[in-house]
Amino acid sequence: MQEDLPRIRQLVGGNLDLRVIPGRRYILVLDGEHGALAAAACVTLDDGRGHLGFLAIAPSYEGEHLEDRMIGVAEALCSAFGCETLDVRRAA
Numbered sequence: 597m598q599e600d601l602p603r604i605r606q607l608v609g610g611n612l613d614l615r616v617i618p619g620r621r622y623i624l625v626l627d628g629e630h631g632a633l634a635a636a637a638c639v640t641l642d643d644g645r646g647h648l649g650f651l652a653i654a655p656s657y658e659g660e661h662l663e664d665r666m667i668g669v670a671e672a673l674c675s676a677f678g679c680e681t682l683d684v685r686r687a688a
Contacts, residue, residue, distance in 0.1 A: 600625050603633040608652040612638070619677070624669055628657060635662045639670045639682075646674030646682040 604614060604625065616623055621640045628634035634657045638649035648670055653662050667684060674682045 600633070604636045607633050607636050607654055608650055612650060614638075622673060624666060624673070626662065626666065628654060632656070635666050637666045637670055639673055641674065641677050641679055644679050644681075646670065646677075646679045648682060648684045651684075 600623075601614060604623065605612075614623055615621065619641070621638070624635075624637045624639060625633060626635040633654060635651070635653045637651045640647045640649055648667070651663060651666055653666075667682070671682050674680075
């Protein structure tokens with residue numbers, strides 16, 4: 597995870613909190629070609645619910661439906677921890 601931090605920060609921009617808290621908060625990454633990062637997401641687990649904090653797709657991978665894949669992985673993570681719901685905020 598530590599080696600991915602610069603690539604995640606470059607992809608999501610800003611100064612987001614990228615700490616992982618086992619059993620509570622996870623950063624998901626999808627590697628692309630040649631060491632590039634294709635996508636990243638943050639999932640927080642809280643009282644039986646999952647919350648998608650951010651989801652970022654690299655511009656070169658737009659249109660490849662990676663959003664759906666990353667949400668699917670986030671849902672699977674939530675389910676593995678006993679959460680029945682994943683809250684996903686829609687971009688304005």
